Amino acid sequence: MPLSNKERMKIPRQQMPEQLPLVRNKNFAEVNLGLTEELARMEAERCIQCPKPTCINGCPVGIKIKDFIKLISDGQFAEASAKIKEDNMLPAICGRVCPQEEQCESLCIVGKKGEPVAIGRLERFVADYERENKLGKLPEVKAKTGKKIAVIGSGPAGLSCAGDLIQMGHDVTVFEALHDLGGVLIYGIPEFRLPKEIVRLEIESLQKLGVDFQPNAVIGLTDTVDELMEQGYAAVFIAVGAGLPYFLNIPGENFNGVYSSNEFLTRVNLMKAYKFPDMTTPVFDCRGKNVAVFGGGNTAMDAVRTAKRLGAENAYIVYRRSDAEMPARKEEIHHAKDEGIIFNYLANPLEFLGDENGWLKGVSLQKMELGEPDASGRRRPIPIAGSEYVLDIDMAVIAIGNGSNPIIRQTTPDLNFNKWGNILVDQNSMKTNKPGVFAGGDIVTGGATVILAMGAGRTAAKAINEYVLGLSNTAS
Amino acid sequence: MYRIISAEFIAPNIKRFEIEAPKIAKKRQAGQFVIIRANETGERIPLTIADSNTELGTISIIVQGIGKTTLELNQLNSGDFIRDVVGPLGKASHIENFGTAVSIGGGVGTAIAYPTAVALKNAGNYTISIIGGRSKDFVILEDELKKASDEVFVTTDDGSYGIKGFVTQQLQALIDSGRKIDFVLAIGPIPMMKAVAETTRPYGIKTVVSLNPIMVDGTGMCGGCRAIVDNKTVFVCVDGPEFDAHKVDFLTLERRNKIYNVEEAAAREHICNYDKMYTNELNK
Ligand SMILES: Cc1cc2nc3c(=O)[nH]c(=O)nc-3n(C[C@H](O)[C@H](O)[C@H](O)COP(=O)(O)OP(=O)(O)OC[C@H]3O[C@@H](n4cnc5c(N)ncnc54)[C@H](O)[C@@H]3O)c2cc1C
Ligand SMILES: Cc1cc2nc3c(=O)[nH]c(=O)nc-3n(C[C@H](O)[C@H](O)[C@H](O)COP(=O)(O)OP(=O)(O)OC[C@H]3O[C@@H](n4cnc5c(N)ncnc54)[C@H](O)[C@@H]3O)c2cc1C
Ligand code: SF4
Ligand code: SF4
Ligand code: FES
Numbered sequence: 001m002p003l004s005n006k007e008r009m010k011i012p013r014q015q016m017p018e019q020l021p022l023v024r025n026k027n028f029a030e031v032n033l034g035l036t037e038e039l040a041r042m043e044a045e046r047c048i049q050c051p052k053p054t055c056i057n058g059c060p061v062g063i064k065i066k067d068f069i070k071l072i073s074d075g076q077f078a079e080a081s082a083k084i085k086e087d088n089m090l091p092a093i094c095g096r097v098c099p100q101e102e103q104c105e106s107l108c109i110v111g112k113k114g115e116p117v118a119i120g121r122l123e124r125f126v127a128d129y130e131r132e133n134k135l136g137k138l139p140e141v142k143a144k145t146g147k148k149i150a151v152i153g154s155g156p157a158g159l160s161c162a163g164d165l166i167q168m169g170h171d172v173t174v175f176e177a178l179h180d181l182g183g184v185l186i187y188g189i190p191e192f193r194l195p196k197e198i199v200r201l202e203i204e205s206l207q208k209l210g211v212d213f214q215p216n217a218v219i220g221l222t223d224t225v226d227e228l229m230e231q232g233y234a235a236v237f238i239a240v241g242a243g244l245p246y247f248l249n250i251p252g253e254n255f256n257g258v259y260s261s262n263e264f265l266t267r268v269n270l271m272k273a274y275k276f277p278d279m280t281t282p283v284f285d286c287r288g289k290n291v292a293v294f295g296g297g298n299t300a301m302d303a304v305r306t307a308k309r310l311g312a313e314n315a316y317i318v319y320r321r322s323d324a325e326m327p328a329r330k331e332e333i334h335h336a337k338d339e340g341i342i343f344n345y346l347a348n349p350l351e352f353l354g355d356e357n358g359w360l361k362g363v364s365l366q367k368m369e370l371g372e373p374d375a376s377g378r379r380r381p382i383p384i385a386g387s388e389y390v391l392d393i394d395m396a397v398i399a400i401g402n403g404s405n406p407i408i409r410q411t412t413p414d415l416n417f418n419k420w421g422n423i424l425v426d427q428n429s430m431k432t433n434k435p436g437v438f439a440g441g442d443i444v445t446g447g448a449t450v451i452l453a454m455g456a457g458r459t460a461a462k463a464i465n466e467y468v469l470g471l472s473n474t475a476s
Numbered sequence: 477m478y479r480i481i482s483a484e485f486i487a488p489n490i491k492r493f494e495i496e497a498p499k500i501a502k503k504r505q506a507g508q509f510v511i512i513r514a515n516e517t518g519e520r521i522p523l524t525i526a527d528s529n530t531e532l533g534t535i536s537i538i539v540q541g542i543g544k545t546t547l548e549l550n551q552l553n554s555g556d557f558i559r560d561v562v563g564p565l566g567k568a569s570h571i572e573n574f575g576t577a578v579s580i581g582g583g584v585g586t587a588i589a590y591p592t593a594v595a596l597k598n599a600g601n602y603t604i605s606i607i608g609g610r611s612k613d614f615v616i617l618e619d620e621l622k623k624a625s626d627e628v629f630v631t632t633d634d635g636s637y638g639i640k641g642f643v644t645q646q647l648q649a650l651i652d653s654g655r656k657i658d659f660v661l662a663i664g665p666i667p668m669m670k671a672v673a674e675t676t677r678p679y680g681i682k683t684v685v686s687l688n689p690i691m692v693d694g695t696g697m698c699g700g701c702r703a704i705v706d707n708k709t710v711f712v713c714v715d716g717p718e719f720d721a722h723k724v725d726f727l728t729l730e731r732r733n734k735i736y737n738v739e740e741a742a743a744r745e746h747i748c749n750y751d752k753m754y755t756n757e758l759n760k
Contacts, residue, residue, distance in 0.1 A: 122747075218562060222614070254728050256732060260698060263692060263700040266692055276739065405697065407696065468595065
């Protein structure tokens with residue numbers, strides 16, 4: 001007999017099995033182990049199948065959450081996966097990295113009185129179930145249209161756009177600057193949060209559908225956007241991400257041992273420096289050292305947890321504001337604390353200190369207090385005079401965000417950008433001012449999320465399809 | 477995969493490769509470089525495009541074996557493959573008719589200076605090249621530079637060939653002889669570039685150097701290649717590699733290039749017997 005809503009609301013939110021903190025902070029294997037079938041079905045029972053579900057409004061791509069959860073509680077996992085894939089090409093990835101507590105789960109009715117349904121974990125469960133049992137079927141590809149489309153960048157925006165366009169029957173080539181594919185999913189987000197095998201399999205299935213991937217192609221230098229169009233690409237989708245690291249611009253930032261998060265994470269994730277010397281790329285030897293990561297977002301959490309795994313004695317987060325303002329996902333902050341990361345809130349770096357050979361030795365910090373809310377609605381940190389102190393550190397990672405990479409801008413003079421270097425587009429179609437050129441993901445929004453980038457890729461694919469088939473009459 | 481069409485040692489430990497990379501061959505301009513990854517486990521390292529042949533679709537690189545990656549690379553031969561080659565990266569050299577231009581190459585820096593020297597010549601400059609080497613065996617590209625220069629001077633540290641002494645002594649001699657020099661390009665080890673900068677500074681001669689920081693992506697994404705020029709942080713891979721020699725903070729560059737010395741020594745241990753192999757190769 002089906003459960004009553006009251007009974008459903010009494011089921012506690014099922015816990016995600018995870019590696020023990022003091023074990024996992026020494027390895028790069030995934031922290032979360034995934035729900036078992038039993039746990040997943042139990043969790044699915046917690047959904048009260050709202051007649052007018054609100055959760056769906058919290059998902060940027062509008063996944064039919066209620067329907068896929070129903071299929072899980074019925075044990076129809078493959079069908080549940082198919083249901084998700086109607087709206088989201090990369091559920092195994094989004095189920096792992098979406099900030100669910102701010103998105104779908106924040107609007108779940110069950111969460112009003114207790115804890116929301118664990119939508120992300122369920123999404124991950126069905127995607128993993130399908131993959132592990134090899135139930136995934138390649139979607140159908142429409143008859144060839146003869147149109148060639150270029151996608152620049154192989155992050156989530158580029159991959160989802162390519163996936164949709166190939167199914168619509170177009171010929172799609174993805175150009176990627178690096179030697180490996182996946183964008184931030186490969187070089188930024190660490191293995192312990194998103195196993196690279198999952199990203200690789202997604203890319204393989206796009207290859208099976210016929211997407212042509214061209215790594216080692218920096219568009220703007222190897223070929224320009226205009227040259228691609230001259231080569232017969234009917235449309236171009238620019239999805240180059242937000243790849244220009246910001247630094248703090250304080251004295252001493254060029255001492256040896258100061259990294260951008262992009263460099264640190266790229267060395268470890270893309271180049272696998274944690275396997276040095278079997279892999280040739282080195283990274284700062286963190287063993288027994290003190291490492292500070294500056295910032296409070298997902299990137300900062302990834303960097304500090306990586307440093308801990310590389311053997312750091314003390315791994316600190318240094319953040320200007322307080323706990324409450326930290327933009328990182330709650331789950332990641334929680335995981336970091338369990339793993340022994342030390343959090344220094346309300347501390348602002350003033351200067352890096354080095355030794356006579358140019359090696360980092362410490363950082364001078366100033367204590368802050370919270371004042372009135374600023375434009376972002378977060379309380380503004382204000383320095384406390386005379387509160388300066390020195391934290392001894394051997395390595396620092398700056399994780400305060402990314403600007404936009406200038407290569408496309410410098411080589412595509414007739415494309416419109418805003419003053420931060422983001423490409424200007426029409427939000428409904430991702431069209432730029434340049435005919436046939438579309439853009440989406442972080443290069444348009446600034447650093448955002450995987451699911452938003454994916455959504456932008458799909459919106460663009462729809463508009464590109466209409467554009468190349470002459471279905472829309474506006475040329476630009 | 478990028479096929480090696482030919483490979484030969486041109487000096488002890490310095491090897492010249494022609495590699496199939498038609499797009500890069502067509503696009504590249506003097507001063508630009510590629511980043512290569514020799515194999516699946518390899519690191520990404522920057523190498524200047526010394527020359528290209530658009531008909532054959534090949535680029536030339538000249539590699540000095542100094543660490544694990546370059547020593548391994550120098551074991552490859554014609555018919556072998558390089559896993560990844562990406563480029564052309566960086567800004568092209570700024571070329572104009574300055575009048576009299578002196579190109580100075582120290583060691584493998586001669587290979588990096590060579591394409592720019594050719595471009596300076598083609599732009600109508602009276603070009604003087606100074607090639608520096610430890611000893612006779614280490615003097616490279618002399619014949620090529622003779623074709624591309626109005627005058628060529630060779631200096632060796634030990635006097636085994638050309639003029640005994642450093643490239644800066646030859647440069648100073650030229651200045652002292654009262655020749656009007658309008659432009660100097662200097663590429664080589666950091667102490668050499670620094671010495672050239674100090675030689676020309678009192679005379680206000682426009683001097684450009686090509687910086688060689690450690691790089692990863694080469695596209696401006698990581699910031700690892702940052703250097704200080706004119707008291708500002710630059711990313712050498714996208715803002716350079718060429719900069720005004722009189723404004724470069726060489727000390728920071730020198731220190732940052734030593735970041736991985738300990739790790740790299742460990743990596744080299746793994747391949748110490750390669751030494752034997754390439755000496756064998758040379759003796760073939
Ligand atoms: C460390 C880190 C952790 C994060 N954690 C999360 C998280 O937990 N949850 C979440 O939702 N989001 C997270 N994000 C943000 C998320 O990863 C990004 O918003 C998302 O990847 C943006 O996708 P994209 O396709 O626009 O760009 P990217 O993923 O950045 O991909 C762009 C690709 O384009 C390539 N490229 C750049 N220039 C060129 C060129 N000229 N020619 C060819 N190719 C080029 C790049 O090499 C790259 O591969 C994180 C980001 C970072 C850095
Ligand atoms: C724009 C650019 C163009 C270059 N062009 C050429 C070229 O045409 N031919 C060539 O032979 N080399 C060139 N280099 C230098 C080359 O990239 C390095 O020699 C190479 O990365 C060293 O790698 P490795 O693993 O063999 O040595 P490693 O083991 O990494 O280093 C060995 C020693 O060299 C020093 N070192 C490390 N990186 C560099 C570096 N980037 N430059 C100089 N010394 C370094 C280290 O301090 C260490 O002592 C260029 C560098 C740049 C940035
Ligand atoms: S894609 Fe992200 S926001 Fe949408 S339902 Fe899944 S976890 Fe929630
Ligand atoms: S809001 Fe929550 S309970 Fe309602 S359908 Fe969505 S997931 Fe289920
Ligand atoms: S090498 Fe990464 S920014 Fe220059």
